[in-house]
Amino acid sequence: MSLESGVNLAAEQELTGMRAMVTGSSSGIGRAIALELARAGCDVLVHARANRQAANQVLHEVRAHGRRSELLLSDLSDPVQQQSLVTRAWETWSGLEIWINNAGADVLTGERSQWSFEEKLERLWQVDVLATVRLSRLAGELMSRSPADVGRRCIVNVGWDQAETGMAGDSGQLFATVKAAVMAFSRSLAMTLAPQVRVNCVAPGWIKTAWGDQAPSYWQERAVRESLSGRWGTPEDVAHTVRFLVSPATQFVNGQVIHVNGGFRSSNA
Numbered sequence: 001m002s003l004e005s006g007v008n009l010a011a012e013q014e015l016t017g018m019r020a021m022v023t024g025s026s027s028g029i030g031r032a033i034a035l036e037l038a039r040a041g042c043d044v045l046v047h048a049r050a051n052r053q054a055a056n057q058v059l060h061e062v063r064a065h066g067r068r069s070e071l072l073l074s075d076l077s078d079p080v081q082q083q084s085l086v087t088r089a090w091e092t093w094s095g096l097e098i099w100i101n102n103a104g105a106d107v108l109t110g111e112r113s114q115w116s117f118e119e120k121l122e123r124l125w126q127v128d129v130l131a132t133v134r135l136s137r138l139a140g141e142l143m144s145r146s147p148a149d150v151g152r153r154c155i156v157n158v159g160w161d162q163a164e165t166g167m168a169g170d171s172g173q174l175f176a177t178v179k180a181a182v183m184a185f186s187r188s189l190a191m192t193l194a195p196q197v198r199v200n201c202v203a204p205g206w207i208k209t210a211w212g213d214q215a216p217s218y219w220q221e222r223a224v225r226e227s228l229s230g231r232w233g234t235p236e237d238v239a240h241t242v243r244f245l246v247s248p249a250t251q252f253v254n255g256q257v258i259h260v261n262g263g264f265r266s267s268n269a
Contacts, residue, residue: 003099014247016041017160018152019096021089023047023135024103026055028209029158032235034058035065036243042098043068049075049103068093076080076103076131077123097149098246099139101132101157108171108211115215117170121177128178131167132157136199136227140189144196151198151251151267158240159183159263161201174238179203183257198254200245205261208232228263 004161020037024030024047033059034044044062046069055071062069070092074085090096100135105127106112107120115123136155143153160179166172183201190199206223208210215223223232241260244250 012039013041013110013196014249015243018098018246019043019045019093020098020100020246021072021096021139022100022102023085023131024049025058025100025218026051029141029204029207029238030100031058031104032239033102033242034069035061035143036236037098037240037246038062038065038067038069038182039102040243040247041067043093045069045092045096046071047085047103048073051114058137072224076135077105077126079130079134082134083138086135086142090139090142096139097153099135099143099155099265100246101135101155103131104128104158106210107174109214117174118175120170123161124174125177129181129185132182136185138188140193140197140199144193146196150195152248153185153196153197153245154200155189155193156245157182157185157186157201160256160257161200161203161264162204165264166265169264186257192253200250200253200255201257202238202241202245203257203259203261204233204238205230205259205264207238207260226265227261228265231262233260233262 020042022030022034025034025046034046037044046055046059058067059071072088074081076082106122107123140155159182161177163176166176186199186201193199221226224230238260241258
């Protein structure tokens with residue numbers, strides 16, 4: 001094997017020996033993150049609220065990369081289950097280096113799309129905000145107890161690129177409110193846990209998940225128009241960024257919100 005191929009192989013397995021939890025990893029962005037971390041050599045705990053079948057499929061795909069994986073089910077709208085999830089996750093492999101808070105409430109598809117504004121806001125606040133805050137604090141406390149590997153332990157949360165600029169309509173009000181809260185919290189938590197644990201946040205733009213697949217033509221065209229890259233983003237685009245943020249290469253990156261949107265062009269442009 002040549003020196004060059006050996007270096008490339010090492011780069012492709014930069015997370016070997018690391019252990020991660022990815023919440024909401026049975027589908028969409030969470031699934032892509034779980035598989036991307038596995039490709040990088042990381043063992044991955046898969047989480048879902050109730051969809052055991054989809055989550056088990058992700059578990060098997062992680063294992064197909066030669067990595068360890070276990071499934072943990074938990075309803076993150078329940079504070080008791082939030083605490084239990086962190087405890088179970090930590091005890092599964094006697095610790096974790098990486099915690100990804102990807103889970104979010106789906107209020108755009110299915111029955112919940114017909115809910116009132118107030119009902120949607122309550123669900124999003126419970127899952128996207130309160131669960132992220134509580135899980136981050138609990139996991140961060142456990143991670144920070146070890147003085148070893150400073151900068152190697154990290155938390156990544158998920159915001160939204162337009163939370164800082166705003167978007168008209170009910171959905172804009174809902175997601176700007178909850179995701180701006182997550183982004184602000186992430187910056188403050190980074191200051192609290194430094195230097196033992198790094199905390200960063202990704203802020204996806206127009207990413208084609210379940211809602212994007214069924215979105216009307218207006219939204220399809222808008223998503224392409226508002227990206228400087230001229231296309232929808234994919235779950236894998238977000239996953240690549242998360243992999244970078246948890247890698248040893250970014251040990252000097254902390255308290256940041258990284259937009260993953262292909263470059264945002266305002267709809268007024």
